[in-house]
Amino acid sequence: MIRISLRRRTLQCAALLACATLAVAAHAQPTGPIKVGLMLPTSGTFADLGKKVASGFKLYVTENGGKLAGRLVQYVELDDESDPSKANENANKLVKRDRVDVLIGTIHSGVAMTMARVARDTNTLMIVPNAGAAEITGSMCAPNVFRTSFSNWQPGYATGLLAARKHKTAVTISWKYAAGDESVRGFREGFEKGGGKVIKDLHLPFPNVEFQPLLTELATIKPEAAYVFVAGAGQVKFVKDYAAAGLKNSIPLYGAFITEGTLEAQGEAASGLQTALHYADGLKIPKNEAFITSYQKTYNAAPDVFAVQGYDAAQLFAAGLQAVKGDTRKKAEMIKAMEDAKLESPRGPLSFSKSRNPIQDMYARVATGNRNVMTDVIVKALADPSPDCKL
Known part of the structure; x- marks a missing residue:
């Protein structure tokens, strides 16, 4: 009986020790990567x-x-x-x-x-x-x-405010997907808040880069300004096509990301383009x-x-x-x-x-050489209204 009791106590102590060890481990600070x-x-x-x-x-x-x-x-x-x-x-x-x-x-x-x-x-x-x-x-x-x-709305909205400083009519060109649609909506809201009017929205499927038909239509409409949303490799081709079509000097082009990270590849075609974004060189x-x-x-x-x-x-x-x-x-x-x-x-x-x-903050920028140089602040502490968020 004594041996059984001792064995039972030993097992109980071992179990308690194991539980205590697990409890310490559970509360120990993680140390791995x-x-x-x-x-x-x-x-x-x-x-x-x-x-x-x-x-x-x-x-x-x-x-x-x-x-x-x-x-x-x-x-x-x-x-x-x-x-x-x-x-x-x-x-x-x-x-x-x-x-x-x-x-x-x-x-x-x-x-x-x-x-x-x-x-x-x-x-x-x-x-x-x-x-x-x-x-x-x-x-x-x-x-x-x-x-x-x-949010896609933020730079679009800021660019609309920027364009409205000088222009009263605009046409937008964008890839037809969520980012393009939302960016254009932001531009429209900012441009109209500044007193402008968007005449027409032109689209092409993502990631199509056959811009010429849209540029031909843009030249026919003759707005005071144009807004574009394409990204990545599409930026380079669009800006070069825009200049080659003779539109750069007749219909000022605005965008958010259109010259971001691609100025060297775009070369002279991008010189002087105005953008609005939350970061700027300089x-x-x-x-x-x-x-x-x-x-x-x-x-x-x-x-x-x-x-x-x-x-x-x-x-x-x-x-x-x-x-x-x-x-x-x-x-x-x-x-x-x-x-x-x-x-x-x-x-x-x-x-x-x-x-x-x-x-x-959202900044106005102008493409100068290989830099998007800040000219001023378009809007301070811009927050997306996010009306559909229910947190």
Whole structure:
């Protein structure tokens, strides 16, 4: 009886010790690497933009010794191919197979919307470093899905205000997909607020670059100004085609991204084009000057708005991690810290609306050589109204 009692007590003590060990382990601070899922295009039309976003994100991490909140950062990278039909499978691979702590992506709005659905359904933290689809921070908004770039409405609206300073009529040209439609709506709202009138909207399917029929129609309509939304490789061809058609000097061209990252390839055809965006070359603030120096030293290239958006995605993620001392299990506390974050961005002050969309200044810029030089601020602290977000 004594032996059985001793054995029972020994087993009870062992069980208690095991439970205590498990309890300590459960509350121990995570020490392994943080997994960052970079779901960005590395091929196709938007490959260069995806590379710049990734470079910006990694630069911030490098500046902090390869760690965020004291934990090493491990990247899991996946080419999204800018293909919405593959987005669900790819996002689920990162979340369920690779168990990433955060999804970073992407450029293409259609792909990003599917990513956001996966993030919402799995309660995975997600930061959008480019795609401006309204639904992401509108009807699809979720506490765990943030954006560090823009809604398509924001630069469109600011460009409309800019164009309305000098012109009363305009025609828009855009790819017929979500980003193009939303950008044009923003331009129309800003232009009409400034007293202008959009005469007609012209479209072509994404990623078609046969612009000539639309340029011929534009020349026939003869508005005072034109607004364009195409991206990536399409920007270069459009600007060159516009100048070759003899329209550059007769119908001033405006856009948001039309000269971003492509001025060298566009050459003289882009000289003097006016744009409005949330970042500009020559922005004289200490954070931007330090960012430019660091980026050039690291990559031997000048940064642009896409690199800034990636950099700020890392900054925002770090703000959440720092609030919980790297404990990614404290997701609610992380999200709250990110919602309340006020970042010192290379673009200027950056904060976030209730819908998790950026609140940011919008700048007027003019293409000069290989730079989009800031001329003034179009609107301060512009927030997307996000009326469909029910958070």
